[in-house]
Amino acid sequence: MSDPAEVxxxxxxxxxxxxxxxxxxxxxxxxxxxLVGVSKYVDAAMTRLLLDAGCADLGESRPQQLWQKAEDAxxxxxxxxxxMIGHLQRNxxxxxxxxxxxxxxxxxxxxxxxxxxxxSPEQPARVLLEVNTSGDAEKHGFAADQVRDLASRLEAFANxxxxxxxxxxxxxGGETVARQNFADLRDLRDELQPQLPGLAELSMGxxxxxxxAIAEGATIVRIGSVLWEGIAGE
Ligand SMILES: *Cc1c(COP(=O)(O)O)cnc(C)c1O
Numbered sequence: 001m002s003d004p005a006e007v008x009x010x011x012x013x014x015x016x017x018x019x020x021x022x023x024x025x026x027x028x029x030x031x032x033x034x035l036v037g038v039s040k041y042v043d044a045a046m047t048r049l050l051l052d053a054g055c056a057d058l059g060e061s062r063p064q065q066l067w068q069k070a071e072d073a074x075x076x077x078x079x080x081x082x083x084m085i086g087h088l089q090r091n092x093x094x095x096x097x098x099x100x101x102x103x104x105x106x107x108x109x110x111x112x113x114x115x116x117x118x119x120s121p122e123q124p125a126r127v128l129l130e131v132n133t134s135g136d137a138e139k140h141g142f143a144a145d146q147v148r149d150l151a152s153r154l155e156a157f158a159n160x161x162x163x164x165x166x167x168x169x170x171x172x173g174g175e176t177v178a179r180q181n182f183a184d185l186r187d188l189r190d191e192l193q194p195q196l197p198g199l200a201e202l203s204m205g206x207x208x209x210x211x212x213a214i215a216e217g218a219t220i221v222r223i224g225s226v227l228w229e230g231i232a233g234e
Contacts, residue, residue, distance in 0.1 A: 004046065007230045009053045012037075015223060022214040033214060036083050038206075038224030040065060044072035046231065051080045059104075059222050061086025063096050070099045085166075085203075085222050087140050090114040097125055104166045104203050104222070105130045107140040109150065112157050119159035126163050128203050131188065133181040134170030141167065144188050151192045151199075164201025164219070165189050169209055178209045182216035 020030040037055040039047040040062065047058060047069055058080045060066035069075065070082055081101040088096060088105060093114045097103070106112055107130040119125040129150070132141030142150065147165070154162060167185045169178035182204050193199050205213025205221040213221060 002230070004231055005049045005052070008046075008049050008227065011227050011229055012050070012053045012055055015226060018211060019214065019221065022211040026215045026217075028214070032219060034220045036085065036203075036220060036222045037227055038085065038222050039069065040086075041224055041228050042231065044069045044074040046228075048074040048078070050227065051075075051078055055227075057081045057083060057101075059083040059085040059224075063088060063092040066099060067095060083222075094118045101126065102163070103127045104220075105140060106162075107142060109157075112150075112160060116157050116159040121159060125160045127160050128164050128166040128201060129162060130166045131185055133167045133184045134177070136170055139168060144184070147188060148192070151196055154196065161198060162196065164199055164203065166203035166220075168206070169204070169213075175209065175212050179212045179216055182209075182213045182218065186217040 019033055019035060023030040023033055034057055035055060036057045036059040037050050038059040039050060040060050051058065060069060066082060066084060082099050083102050083104060084096055084100045085104045088103060088111060090111055097115065097118050103125060106127045115125045115127060129147055130141035131144060131147055132139050165185050165188060167181060169181040185202055185204055189199055189202060201219045202217055203220040203222065205218045207223055207225040210221040210223055
């Protein structure tokens with residue numbers, strides 16, 4: 001059996017290469033794109049191997065799992081940047097915020113208010129607004145018009161810094177539809193940026209579609225499955 005640390009290093013190197021190639025094809029710098037390694041599929045020890053391989057941004061989609069990992073002995077002597085990428089319930093905000101560098105899935109004004117209440121002016125919470133670009137009914141996120149409306153009232157929400165937008169592409173329709181979803185997110189950011197200069201990040205693209213997302217301007221890709229290929233249990 002091969003050494004998991006080696007398998008993870010190889011997977012990471014291959015993905016970084018594909019990210020760099022996709023960036024170059026789009027006339028972009030690879031350094032403009034942050035890879036968030038999604039660790040929700042594996043335990044804390046395995047996640048630590050990904051950090052040691054050089055992936056300092058780690059994403060979890062369930063708050064309890066994020067808490068457990070962040071507090072696990074495997075991370076006692078390390079400080080990865082944790083990203084909350086999934087749906088966050090308001091009653092889990094207070095415990096989650098101090099652990100994370102960025103909350104990707106802010107999908108309601110009530111959640112944004114709860115985040116503001118748990119953060120402080122000295123340490124505002126960095127967040128992304130989740131946009132449902134696909135229209136899939138089972139997906140979270142604001143409609144584009146709701147984001148436009150919210151953007152004009154953001155000063156009313158204290159203690160949070162909206163750094164950008166996040167989306168998940170449609171389940172159906174393949175690459176063509178995914179690319180359109182990603183382009184729609186970029187266009188929305190470009191439209192709102194004059195009003196909100198801090199709106200820079202586009203968190204979009206997962207294992208199956210990150211190259212398309214980079215072609216459309218992703219600044220953050222959230223990649224799980226392909227990082228853990230060849231690892232037992234995955
Ligand atoms: C699980 C997850 C990912 C990673 O998906 P893969 O297809 O495994 O790369 C990205 N974003 C979110 C919000 C997720 O829940």
